[in-house]
Each structure stands twice: as structure tokens, then as C-alpha cells.
Amino acid sequence: MTDIDMYYALIGGLLIGLAASGLLLGSGRVMGISGILGGLLDPKVKDTLWRTSFLLGLLVGSSLIPLMGFSALEIPFHRGLVSAGVGGVLVGIGTTIGNGCTSGHGVCGMSRLSPRSFVATIVFILSGVVTVALYNTVFGGGL
Amino acid sequence: MKKLIRVFVPFATGVLFAVGLGVSGMTEPSKVIGFLDVFGGWDPSLAFVMVGAVGVSAVFYRLSFRCSAPWCEERFFLPTKKSLDFSLIFGAVLFGVGWGVSGLCPGPGLASLMTGKGYGFVFVVSMIAGMVVAKVYQAKGPFARPALSKSKGA
Numbered sequence: 001m002t003d004i005d006m007y008y009a010l011i012g013g014l015l016i017g018l019a020a021s022g023l024l025l026g027s028g029r030v031m032g033i034s035g036i037l038g039g040l041l042d043p044k045v046k047d048t049l050w051r052t053s054f055l056l057g058l059l060v061g062s063s064l065i066p067l068m069g070f071s072a073l074e075i076p077f078h079r080g081l082v083s084a085g086v087g088g089v090l091v092g093i094g095t096t097i098g099n100g101c102t103s104g105h106g107v108c109g110m111s112r113l114s115p116r117s118f119v120a121t122i123v124f125i126l127s128g129v130v131t132v133a134l135y136n137t138v139f140g141g142g143l
Numbered sequence: 144m145k146k147l148i149r150v151f152v153p154f155a156t157g158v159l160f161a162v163g164l165g166v167s168g169m170t171e172p173s174k175v176i177g178f179l180d181v182f183g184g185w186d187p188s189l190a191f192v193m194v195g196a197v198g199v200s201a202v203f204y205r206l207s208f209r210c211s212a213p214w215c216e217e218r219f220f221l222p223t224k225k226s227l228d229f230s231l232i233f234g235a236v237l238f239g240v241g242w243g244v245s246g247l248c249p250g251p252g253l254a255s256l257m258t259g260k261g262y263g264f265v266f267v268v269s270m271i272a273g274m275v276v277a278k279v280y281q282a283k284g285p286f287a288r289p290a291l292s293k294s295k296g297a
Contacts, residue, residue: 005188009189010195012195013193014199020156021203025213028212028216029153038278041271050150053153060161062256065170065257068162077173084263085265088266089241089273091245091248093276094234098233101250107200110193112201127239133180135243
């Protein structure tokens with residue numbers, strides 16, 4: 001990480017924080033991506049309008065990322081489709097039964113000082129650290 | 144007009160969120176893996192993203208405690224669940240494993256769809272499958288959904 005990366009990380013974080021604040025003060029919702037998406041997959045959840053428009057906004061915003069000169073999935077990265085598939089299934093199951101992901105627990109939950117979110121965030125970071133260490137040891141080059 | 148604002152606010156915050164991810168570099172799985180790789184060449188970027196994001200939104204969450212309702216809805220919809228239960232911990236462990244294996248979490252995963260690359264597509268399809276499986280299991284099994292509060296935020 002260079003100094004420039006650090007500033008970009010901080011500024012990007014501020015923008016993410018502003019987005020979370022806007023969704024809270026505007027729509028009264030927690031900006032948790034797994035929860036927003038999960039609600040659309042649950043026939044019992046009826047408030048689909050704001051969820052759909054948020055996710056559409058996310059996709060439109062994402063398509064602006066390369067236009068602004070920032071990369072996404074561009075840096076060489078030694079993991080293949082098996083990792084994407086296995087990782088995806090675990091992220092889907094884990095965020096559903098754990099009620100949140102990096103944005104929901106990590107950003108919004110910690111911002112509102114939720115003990116559940118502090119615990120979840122510490123646990124998923126530790127779990128991720130152990131996973132990456134094991135992955136690098138066992139698979140080395142990537143799967 | 145009210146309806147239009149109700150659609151516009153989530154849309155605009157969704158755009159802003161994605162732009163923030165892009166600026167911060169968090170749409171790059173290699174940066175996320177770098178943060179988790181504390182025994183290798185550790186990249187602390189993700190910690191700076193969290194400091195920036197939590198720093199801003201903590202101020203506005205505090206502000207919201209003084210509001211009776213958000214701008215374009217009748218009330219706040221915030222989680223009320225308080226218990227540190229097994230499903231929270233077990234779910235966070237599984238999520239952490241998936242995050243470490245793929246280098247993606249739900250936000251950057253969805254954002255990576257727009258790159259048109261197979262990696263993001265396979266991740267998102269698998270994640271949705273995992274969510275559906277977990278929800279079907281939840282409907283019958285021991286993992287309960289959190290209740291939403293009827294009053295203003297906790």
C-alpha cells in the first residue's frame with residue numbers, strides 16, 4: 001500500500017459512510033448489501049421497491065468505476081472460478097444466518113454501536129485471516 | 144413526487160456506495176485478500192476504508208436518534224435483535240471463510256458484475272444460491288430472522 005492508496009481508501013470510505021448516512025436519514029434503512037439483496041429473495045419480505053432501486057444504483061455506480069479511472073478485478077489475482085463459487089456459497093449462507101456482511105455489520109452496525117455487529121465484524125475478520133493463511137499454505141498458487 | 148423521492152434516495156445512495164467502493168480499491172479482491180493476509184504482505188487499506196466509513200456514518204447515526212422519522216418514509220427500520228447467539232457467530236465464521244477464499248463480499252461482488260468477468264458472475268450466482276438455501280433452512284430450522292423495530296432507531 002502506498003500513501004496514495006491510503007488516501008484513496010480513506011476518501012472511498014468517507015463516500016461509503018455518506019451513502020450509509022443518506023440511506024438512513026432518507027429511507028430509514030440500514031445499508032447492508034447482503035440484507036438488501038436477501039430481502040428480494042425472500043417471499044415474506046414485501047418492501048421490494050427501495051431494495052431494487054438501491055441495487056440498480058449500485059450497478060449503475062459500479063459501471064462508472066472504470067470510467068473514473070479506477071480498476072475493478074484488474075490487478076493480477078491468482079484465484080480461479082472454483083474459489084469464486086465456493087466463496088460465493090459460503091458468503092451467501094454466512095451473511096444470511098449471521099444477518100449481515102461488511103457493510104451491514106462492519107459499517108452500519110459499528111456506527112450505531114451494536115454489540116452484535118462488533119462481535120460479528122471481529123469474528124468474520126479473524127475467520128478471513130485464518131482462511132487466507134490456510135489457503136496460502138495449502139493451495140499456494142491458487143484454486 | 145413522494146414516491147419518486149422514495150425511489151431516488153436508495154438509487155442515489157447505491158450509486159454513491161459503488162463509487163466509494165471503486166475509489167477505495169475494495170472492488171479489487173487482491174486488496175481484500177491483502178488485508179486478510181496478515182502473515183504475508185499485509186495491506187491495511189481496508190482498515191482505512193472502515194475508519195472513513197464508520198467515522199462519517201457514526202455521526203449521522205447519532206443524529207438520527209434525534210429524528211422521529213427519516214426524510215421520505217414514516218419510520219426507521221433498524222434491527223432490534225440484541226442477543227449474541229450461535230447463528231450470529233456461526234454465520235460470521237462462514238462468511239469470513241467465503242470472504243477469504245474469494246476476496247469478495249456482497250457489495251464488491253455485485254459491483255464486479257459490471258466488469259463482465261466470469262469471476263464476479265460465478266461469485267454472485269453462488270452467493271444467491273447460498274442465500275436461498277440458508278433462507279429455506281431458516282424457515283424450518285434453528286436460525287431465526289431478526290425482528291425489525293416499530294419505533295425509531297435503537
